[in-house]
Amino acid sequence: MVAETGLKQTLALVLFSAPYGNQYADHMCRVAERALGKGYSVEIFLYGDAIHSHLIEQKPKNFFNIGEALTRLGDKGATIYSCLICAIARGYMREFDEAKKVYNSPITLPFVKFVTVQGFVSMIKRADRLMMFGSS
Amino acid sequence: MKSVIMELTHPPFGRENTYAALFVGSASVSLGVKVTVVLAGEGVYVGLKGQVDPQGNIDLPSTEQQVRDFMELGGRVVVEEQSLSSRGIFSAELIEGLEVLDSKNVTDLLLDKGDQIMVF
Numbered sequence: 001m002v003a004e005t006g007l008k009q010t011l012a013l014v015l016f017s018a019p020y021g022n023q024y025a026d027h028m029c030r031v032a033e034r035a036l037g038k039g040y041s042v043e044i045f046l047y048g049d050a051i052h053s054h055l056i057e058q059k060p061k062n063f064f065n066i067g068e069a070l071t072r073l074g075d076k077g078a079t080i081y082s083c084l085i086c087a088i089a090r091g092y093m094r095e096f097d098e099a100k101k102v103y104n105s106p107i108t109l110p111f112v113k114f115v116t117v118q119g120f121v122s123m124i125k126r127a128d129r130l131m132m133f134g135s136s
Numbered sequence: 137m138k139s140v141i142m143e144l145t146h147p148p149f150g151r152e153n154t155y156a157a158l159f160v161g162s163a164s165v166s167l168g169v170k171v172t173v174v175l176a177g178e179g180v181y182v183g184l185k186g187q188v189d190p191q192g193n194i195d196l197p198s199t200e201q202q203v204r205d206f207m208e209l210g211g212r213v214v215v216e217e218q219s220l221s222s223r224g225i226f227s228a229e230l231i232e233g234l235e236v237l238d239s240k241n242v243t244d245l246l247l248d249k250g251d252q253i254m255v256f
Contacts, residue, residue, distance in 0.1 A: 014254060016156070047160075048152050117163040124169060125138055130252035135153055136145075 001040045011040040012127035015050040017134030019066040024134030025053050029069035042078040043123050051086045054112045074111040084114040139170045141250035144179035148199035157256035158202040165209045176216040183215050185231040207233050216242045
């Protein structure tokens, strides 16, 4: 999707619920995939329990695999952010890299970028459109 | 300046929704985003003043303080009138500075004033 300015439109997608207990994550991933196909620049923010979506080695027997879907989206150019304090609260951050001054999470899909609330606000500022999933 | 509306539809404390929304709301206002919080449905309980936890049983941040901090930073908080009246809540019971609007004006606000709308 290209604006009149010739620049790509940015679509921000905020997910606020964990995968599998409902279909918000599925729906968000499908919207993201379609948006990439339409030419949007897609940014995804995983907030609250939604951070469980980026856990490695998800193996749902019968459900849409959210980990694989996020990987496909990352491969296609979507930027995927995760809330750092949500991840710390839920035990995802196991190591602190003193040299780089960043937390590492060995159980998180490798392309996910952890950011603070400032990163969330930066995404809001960049986004031409924003959709939110999973807050009910 | 980007204009964001955050509609809160859950009461405080039972879920992370309210805390998470006001956390981002305050950060957004302090970083130059225009934010309006709309309290609707069960979310109107977020606007009650005098929320206390004297025994510390809940052990969660004070939602009332979050609302006050958000407004002090420049955020606007609107409460839907019909959601209040249907729950028997009077305007005098609300935190000072909250605006009560009828549902028509709340709807107009959502349709006309928000570049981005987040429902928590």
